[in-house]
Amino acid sequence: MSDTVTAAILVIGDEILSGRTKDRNIGYIAEHLARIGVDLREARVVPDIEEEIVAALNALRTRYDYVFTTGGIGPTHDDITADAVAKAFGVGIGEDARVIAMMLERYPPGELTPARRRMARIPDGADLIENPVSKAPGFRIGNVIVMAGVPSVMQAMLDNAIIGVKGGAAMLTANVDAGSLPEGRYGDALREIAEARPTVSIGSYPSYNDGRFRNQIVVRSKDATALEDARAAVEAMVANLKGDAAPL
């Protein structure tokens, strides 16, 4: 198994691009992947347009080890993800008997409307991903994992979705609170620390509240010894600059 396992997220839905709905899936999946040692390398949001979904999916699935999609697997006319995924893979799609059986546990046969039957459309050869909330499953085909868009439903599916996803070495992180020490005062020293340590990635993240910036420096590495060395260097740098008599 390679030490580095990569992934991308494809969020599908006009409602995100119109600003009506604020995406919460990218952040949730990102945290989850970090925990299991999968490097999230890219995320995209595309509208409910088949050729856009197909193009983005094909770009991402050839480039990364896994692609996680959210959205567009419900029963209404704007739910076109399953058909787009089948088209991207060049496989057929039809009503899946396994899904119809699941849905009949929830709906009496007379309520299995054509709209609901749409949720049983699964690309040929895909494995189902159980949906503990509302039955209609997600699916996995090749390296693409297709999930619902509603955050609580997606979250319930994700645990099932990542069964079998192989993570690489987990990314370790350490946080150094730079407090109100301005980035402009430590930027040069931090660059030197970062450049001397190629196996470590160091980021500086300001936040702004009540008229003040506060900064966090985050050190990331897959090597625990390198991480600790870098963390100690950053901490010493911050302590040194905070003790410095120069005006902030």
Place this chain on the structure above:
Amino acid sequence: MSDTVTAAILVIGDEILSGRTKDRNIGYIAEHLARIGVDLREARVVPDIEEEIVAALNALRTRYDYVFTTGGIGPTHDDITADAVAKAFGVGIGEDARVIAMMLERYPPGELTPARRRMARIPDGADLIENPVSKAPGFRIGNVIVMAGVPSVMQAMLDNAIIGVKGGAAMLTANVDAGSLPEGRYGDALREIAEARPTVSIGSYPSYNDGRFRNQIVVRSKDATALEDARAAVEAMVANLKGDAAPL
């Protein structure tokens, strides 16, 4: 002026992909663009890697009327957006005298560290975008608008950034609350309404709380008459199905 003006958002930053920071800029910019009649067609999140930023920016700027970027314009070594934008456009980059002058209003000359001077690196030919919070400006070059990543700073820049951005006809929206009426019960009728109205886009958006789904149907169009016709049709459909004696 064309009736349709398009845009994309490019979010730049490892911290979003690692899950450490939850993006709030896509949703904010999306809402803002909808208000001024600009259609957001795509959003991407890429890491702090120059070739990734260049490739994504060139893909987006050739395809859409405007590209809004957030992140990577601070003073630390991981802030590489300005250099990546210059590379994408094939132009030079250097310290901009206008920015140095702005920064000298904030910092005594002795505190204009090399790190801070990095924030004055602006691609040749770019216009500056004022930053009312922390002085270091964003910039606009061609159809690309480069802003800070910290949400409150980005928001303060955005009003200045969109001066001169021409919107098309504004997208009008109407919302019909389907309440607890399941999507699976109205999906077929909604498809008929949508297919009969090609100038209107209709979406169905479930949310899930306390063990129940609730659904909103959103009708969007640039034509007020078509919007009202579709809204009335959706509302009648919902009222009809709610009055229906069939079990939910």
